[in-house]
Amino acid sequence: MIGLLLAIQAGIRWQDSDLWYALPLIVAISLVYAATRHERMRAILLHAGHTALWILGFMAAIFVLLILVSWFQ
Amino acid sequence: MGSIVPESQPAASEEVVVLKDPALAAFLAWLIPGLGHWYQGRRPKAVLYFLCILGTFLLGVYLGGDRQVGWGRTVYFSWRDNDDRLAYLCQIGVGVPAWPALLQANRMANHEKFFAHGFMAPPRLPNTVLPEYPNADQPPTLSELHLKLNRFFELGTAFTMIGGLLNILAIYDAWGGPVTYRPKKEEKPEKDEETPSGTTDKGRTKS
Numbered sequence: 001m002i003g004l005l006l007a008i009q010a011g012i013r014w015q016d017s018d019l020w021y022a023l024p025l026i027v028a029i030s031l032v033y034a035a036t037r038h039e040r041m042r043a044i045l046l047h048a049g050h051t052a053l054w055i056l057g058f059m060a061a062i063f064v065l066l067i068l069v070s071w072f073q
Numbered sequence: 074m075g076s077i078v079p080e081s082q083p084a085a086s087e088e089v090v091v092l093k094d095p096a097l098a099a100f101l102a103w104l105i106p107g108l109g110h111w112y113q114g115r116r117p118k119a120v121l122y123f124l125c126i127l128g129t130f131l132l133g134v135y136l137g138g139d140r141q142v143g144w145g146r147t148v149y150f151s152w153r154d155n156d157d158r159l160a161y162l163c164q165i166g167v168g169v170p171a172w173p174a175l176l177q178a179n180r181m182a183n184h185e186k187f188f189a190h191g192f193m194a195p196p197r198l199p200n201t202v203l204p205e206y207p208n209a210d211q212p213p214t215l216s217e218l219h220l221k222l223n224r225f226f227e228l229g230t231a232f233t234m235i236g237g238l239l240n241i242l243a244i245y246d247a248w249g250g251p252v253t254y255r256p257k258k259e260e261k262p263e264k265d266e267e268t269p270s271g272t273t274d275k276g277r278t279k280s
Contacts, residue, residue, distance in 0.1 A: 001161040018228070021232075024128070024132060025129065025232070025235060027125070028126070028128065028129045028235075028236075028239065029235070029239065031121055031125050032121075032122065032125050032126065032239045032242055032243065033235050033242065035118050035121055035122065035243075035246065036242045036243070036245065036246045036251060036252055036254050037249055037251055038253070039090055039115070039118070039250075039251050041117050041121075044118075044121070046139055062252065065177065
């Protein structure tokens with residue numbers, strides 16, 4: 001919970017963050033990866049959405065972990 | 074022709090992928106992202122690969138340069154002492170868009186001036202002077218590029234490397250088709266196992 005609050009607090013400064021550069025990468029990587037596994041556009045988009053959410057979730061987990069580590073430092 | 078096409082008429086749920094000449098398609102896919110798929114008639118995927126891969130690469134080219142030091146300074150070929158540009162091994166995966174770096178490296182080796190204001194030109198080695206340039210207008214060294222571009226040098230390098238690596242996935246897709254695709258010949262004999270959706274694998278609705 002503390003980590004979540006800190007993450008929200010840190011989120012205020014996200015407009016200045018380099019994390020925004022990850023967004024085009026996540027979109028491109030998800031779409032290309034999905035396109036190598038399906039032929040139809042609908043299946044590609046569904047798979048890409050799932051992959052993008054997985055990457056974002058992984059990044060969020062690492063983000064909260066780092067905030068917790070910095071909190072207890 | 075080395076295409077993978079099912080011999081018999083496929084069911085409605087199956088996807089037919091006509092690869093035409095896979096080797097030629099793979100080569101075209103390397104030259105320009107999506108070109109191999111365009112040749113195969115897989116137009117939507119061709120557009121998707123073109124936009125995603127080339128967009129990522131060009132964004133990296135944009136981030137890794139400015140008017141002062143020149144554009145595209147994160148994409149360069151160098152195999153000199155203390156400056157082995159291993160990142161280019163990934164960047165060349167994007168094909169023709171990374172070729173100017175080879176031309177610029179060749180010009181540097183021949184002591185000729187760079188074209189296009191040093192676009193994708195290799196940096197000058199420290200403590201060296203390029204005789205083809207006046208002293209006040211020497212090209213930047215790698216340290217100067219890092220200093221002037223700051224974190225954008227690394228960002229541009231990462232974007233262009235990822236663009237090149239993504240195109241390797243696209244090249245494989247042009248050569249062999251989607252990873253989950255199974256040619257008709259290799260399919261095992263059908264069994265009457267039930268699928269989660271309540272249909273059999275023969276396409277009949279379970280009663």
